[in-house]
Amino acid sequence: MSSSASFMAKGTRKVLVVSSPTSVEECFTKNNIVFANRPVTLAGKLLNYDNSTVGFSSYGEYWRNLRRLTTQEFFSQSRIATFTGIRQDEVHVLLKQLFWDYRDEQVAPVKVELKSKFTELVFNIAMRMVTGKRYYRKDVGLFRDTLSEVMELLGNSNLADYLQVFQWVNRKMVRLKKEMDKFLQFLVDEHRKIGREKGGKKPLIDVMLLLQKTEPDMFTDKTIKAVILTILAAATETSTVAIEWAMSLPLNHPESTRKVSTEIDTLVGQGRLLEEQDLPKLTYLQKVVDETSRLYPPAPFLLPHESLQDSTVCGFDVPHVAAHIGAIPMEQNWFYFVFVSSSFLLLLLSKFILHKKRPYKKLLPSPPSYPIIGHLHLIKHPIHQVLQQLSYKYGPIFTLRFGSRPVLVISSPTAVEECFTKNDIIFANRPRLLIGKHINYNNTTLGSAPYGPLWRNLRRVSALELFSTTKLNTYLSIRQEEIRSLVKNLFRDSQQNFTKVEMKSRLSELSFNIIMRMVAGKRYFGVGVEDNEEARVFREVIREVFELSGASNPGDFLSLLHWIDFQGVEKRMIRLQEKSDRLLQGLVDDRRNDKEGKTKTMIDAMLALQVTEPENYSDDIIKGNISTMLRAGTDTSAATIEWGMSLLLNHPKVLEKARAEVDNYVGQERLADEPDIPKLHYLQSIVNETLRLFPAAPLLVPHESSDNSTVEGFDVPRGTLVLFNAWAMHRDPTVWDDPSAFKPERFEVEEKEAYKFIPFGVGRRQCPGAGLANRVVVLALAAMIQCFEWERVSEELVDMSEGVGLTMPKALPLEALCRAREQTVSILSEL
Numbered sequence: 113m114s115s116s117a118s119f120m121a122k123g124t125r126k127v128l129v130v131s132s133p134t135s136v137e138e139c140f141t142k143n144n145i146v147f148a149n150r151p152v153t154l155a156g157k158l159l160n161y162d163n164s165t166v167g168f169s170s171y172g173e174y175w176r177n178l179r180r181l182t183t184q185e186f187f188s189q190s191r192i193a194t195f196t197g198i199r200q201d202e203v204h205v206l207l208k209q210l211f212w213d214y215r216d217e218q219v220a221p222v223k224v225e226l227k228s229k230f231t232e233l234v235f236n237i238a239m240r241m242v243t244g245k246r247y248y249r250k251d252v253g254l255f256r257d258t259l260s261e262v263m264e265l266l267g268n269s270n271l272a273d274y275l276q277v278f279q280w281v282n283r284k285m286v287r288l289k290k291e292m293d294k295f296l297q298f299l300v301d302e303h304r305k306i307g308r309e310k311g312g313k314k315p316l317i318d319v320m321l322l323l324q325k326t327e328p329d330m331f332t333d334k335t336i337k338a339v340i341l342t343i344l345a346a347a348t349e350t351s352t353v354a355i356e357w358a359m360s361l362p363l364n365h366p367e368s369t370r371k372v373s374t375e376i377d378t379l380v381g382q383g384r385l386l387e388e389q390d391l392p393k394l395t396y397l398q399k400v401v402d403e404t405s406r407l408y409p410p411a412p413f414l415l416p417h418e419s420l421q422d423s424t425v426c427g428f429d430v431p432h433v434a435a436h437i438g439a440i441p442m443e444q445n446w447f448y449f450v451f452v453s454s455s456f457l458l459l460l461l462s463k464f465i466l467h468k469k470r471p472y473k474k475l476l477p478s479p480p481s482y483p484i485i486g487h488l489h490l491i492k493h494p495i496h497q498v499l500q501q502l503s504y505k506y507g508p509i510f511t512l513r514f515g516s517r518p519v520l521v522i523s524s525p526t527a528v529e530e531c532f533t534k535n536d537i538i539f540a541n542r543p544r545l546l547i548g549k550h551i552n553y554n555n556t557t558l559g560s561a562p563y564g565p566l567w568r569n570l571r572r573v574s575a576l577e578l579f580s581t582t583k584l585n586t587y588l589s590i591r592q593e594e595i596r597s598l599v600k601n602l603f604r605d606s607q608q609n610f611t612k613v614e615m616k617s618r619l620s621e622l623s624f625n626i627i628m629r630m631v632a633g634k635r636y637f638g639v640g641v642e643d644n645e646e647a648r649v650f651r652e653v654i655r656e657v658f659e660l661s662g663a664s665n666p667g668d669f670l671s672l673l674h675w676i677d678f679q680g681v682e683k684r685m686i687r688l689q690e691k692s693d694r695l696l697q698g699l700v701d702d703r704r705n706d707k708e709g710k711t712k713t714m715i716d717a718m719l720a721l722q723v724t725e726p727e728n729y730s731d732d733i734i735k736g737n738i739s740t741m742l743r744a745g746t747d748t749s750a751a752t753i754e755w756g757m758s759l760l761l762n763h764p765k766v767l768e769k770a771r772a773e774v775d776n777y778v779g780q781e782r783l784a785d786e787p788d789i790p791k792l793h794y795l796q797s798i799v800n801e802t803l804r805l806f807p808a809a810p811l812l813v814p815h816e817s818s819d820n821s822t823v824e825g826f827d828v829p830r831g832t833l834v835l836f837n838a839w840a841m842h843r844d845p846t847v848w849d850d851p852s853a854f855k856p857e858r859f860e861v862e863e864k865e866a867y868k869f870i871p872f873g874v875g876r877r878q879c880p881g882a883g884l885a886n887r888v889v890v891l892a893l894a895a896m897i898q899c900f901e902w903e904r905v906s907e908e909l910v911d912m913s914e915g916v917g918l919t920m921p922k923a924l925p926l927e928a929l930c931r932a933r934e935q936t937v938s939i940l941s942e943l
């Protein structure tokens with residue numbers, strides 16, 4: 113016979129060895145069916161459920177059925193696509209593990225043992241596709257070891273297959289068979305017990321259990337176990353070996369590693385992780401993979417075939433039942449992906465592992481992070497509490513990384529002081545976030561504008577036209593009217609008896625109406641609303657904008673998520689902005705056309721400036737700033753009043769004392785008014801204590817450093833996001849005595865030191881609306897205490913859990929029992 117196809121005798125069996133493309137071609141064209149059989153081997157009998165796995169069963173009806181099932185349910189394009197998430201997940205897990213191993217402030221490269229990690233990767237992927245979950249059980253580890261032994265046995269030519277006398281030595285196989293079967297039966301039983309997952313992601317085992325109901329003869333437990341075994345065994349060993357070779361070759365050929373890296377950097381970029389969809393573009397990478405499998409094919413002899421009948425190859429006779437070596441036409445996609453993507457994600461990562469890290473001058477403490485995402489996984493609500501926990505471990509000043517963005521977290525008064533004295537200008541910048549682009553008119557609002565001439569202009573104008581004492585006094589009647597309206601509404605509902613009232617919506621209406629009237633001269637809640645539909649839509653839009661501003665958007669920090677529009681936030685913002693813009697433009701046009709308007713609003717002031725400085729006060733800038741005032745001013749004040757009332761309900765003695773103060777200074781004939789505020793010391797302390805415990809902006813508003821600087825001797829690079837954890841500082845036991853207790857008295861004796869009590873921020877960007885907020889909050893509380901008795905709706909304390917949202921709302925809206933006091937009738941008749 114020719115050298116490309118030759119016979120060998122192996123014990124009692126004849127073996128045909130095929131090693132040339134032309135003879136292989138002949139085997140799989142003309143002789144395809146004849147050679148499609150598998151020899152019956154001992155390993156097939158003992159370790160492959162009596163040759164009933166798809167890899168070992170004889171060519172025939174049974175094999176065709178299994179082949180169809182595995183193709184449809186496991187290897188088809190659509191099934192492969194369904195499981196993309198699993199593959200990506202597992203690759204991420206591996207990357208994270210490597211990163212963790214490597215992290216610990218190492219400056220030198222770290223040696224990593226990769227083979228076991230690859231085995232775990234591939235096994236977990238296969239396991240999740242088959243069973244739908246990751247198994248952490250000890251049995252799984254044992255099963256994997258068993259599987260390795262099985263593969264070893266399958267790989268070694270087993271003498272017993274060829275020399276009958278050796279059959280008795282195969283006790284090892286019998287033991288392995290038992291161990292394997294125990295585990296596989298456990299999987300089947302477990303799934304049978306739990307029931308099936310619904311939808312397209314149904315794992316293979318559940319699909320087969322379903323088929324067992326309709327075709328019990330074909331899909332016996334034995335068949336099901338055989339299929340699972342095939343997939344786990346075939347996938348694990350082959351892919352693991354393939355990845356290992358694919359990693360080894362480029363390490364020995366740095367030039368090819370560099371080329372792969374450059375290709376990935378060019379075609380994928382450095383801002384996101386490589387994905388499955390990128391693979392077709394990465395042609396050099398594919399060549400490396402092909403070359404690796406050419407040199408080191410994971411199954412160098414394929415699997416043995418067996419001829420079903422007499423045939424010829426290259427003109428030579430091949431008798432019936434001769435084992436030969438040929439190619440198995442296996443679907444390659446899944447294998448291909450795991451192989452290619454994993455190994456080259458690792459290659460990408462090897463850039464981190466193998467190259468030296470540049471040492472920093474003085475490193476800030478930082479928790480362990482993940483590659484690419486950094487510490488983004490920590491963004492969980494309430495984030496100020498997560499950061500507080502971290503500060504216990506890493507100190508009052510530490511760093512994080514949100515994607516590629518460094519973040520400095522500060523929770524100590526001394527560090528805050530340094531930021532707002534030495535570094536005040538450097539830290540006066542704001543980060544450019546998605547919300548700034550879409551909702552804040554390209555960062556041209558007071559709250560979002562970068563530190564610079566535009567921001568200074570806006571700050572000056574708002575200080576003059578809205579927040580100065582003179583301006584605040586001209587708007588006094590607005591606040592008085594709105595507070596009266598709140599009192600009247602409560603009175604209407606609770607004249608006779610204690611009545612349950614829902615406070616949250618009433619307080620939102622109060623602060624929304626006040627700001628809206630100051631800014632645009634319109635009322636959108638309650639009586640006097642001109643256009644109910646417009647008011648409804650406006651309220652709805654503002655609510656949605658609030659919600660979106662509150663959503664910590666990881667896309668802001670991770671360009672890769674930004675690119676794929678994580679959670680559709682950006683699309684939602686764009687849609688919302690179109691709606692909101694129409695409404696805001698309506699407000700601006702109304703003021704433009706209302707030449708005789710009596711009260712001058714903030715829009716009027718800006719429209720007047722538009723004449724002389726059109727570029728500084730375009731319609732867009734005006735609209736962005738109206739929206740900012742509504743957002744920054746409404747929920748903050750409303751939430752503070754709500755928390756304040758809740759605290760008073762839980763502390764009746766404090767409530768009593770506050771009422772005595774109001775009765776004493778205001779009397780019982782007229783409603784409390786703004787000029788009374790300086791006399792109401794105790795009430796002011798209550799508001800401060802409320803803001804200490806429940807600051808409406810617990811992390812202030814994010815700042816950004818515009819230059820390299822240092823804080824407490826640590827380097828802070830330019831572009832660092834700076835978060836001041838006011839919430840944590842206000843509860844720091846080294847700063848406050850008994851910090852979690854509600855004790856307004858502390859503010860009567862203690863000086864409010866600028867850097868330890870920061871509910872309104874400090875420095876250049878501190879809240880310009882603090883004075884206005886204080887007036888509204890103190891007066892609303894004074895009026896409510898003066899006119900009504902308050903009780904809790906039940907014996908239980910008011911729930912003080914924090915909810916999710918930008919302004920730290922209460923998790924449960926406040927409800928209280930309220931009854932008008934005797935003097936309220938006469939107070940109201942005065943109004």
Ligand code: HEM
Pocket residue numbers: 558559560571627740741742744745746748749752807808809812813814815870871872873874876877878879880881882884885
């Ligand atoms: C209890 C009520 C309020 C609280 C707790 C509060 C808190 C804050 C905080 C912490 C900041 C960020 C400071 C910083 O970045 O360092 C801020 C900024 C701001 N607040 Fe307030 N605020 C309240 C009410 C108001 C009101 C009523 C208005 C206006 C109607 C307002 C308008 C603004 C604006 C425009 C900014 C951005 C300032 C800038 O970036 O230059 N706030 N507020």
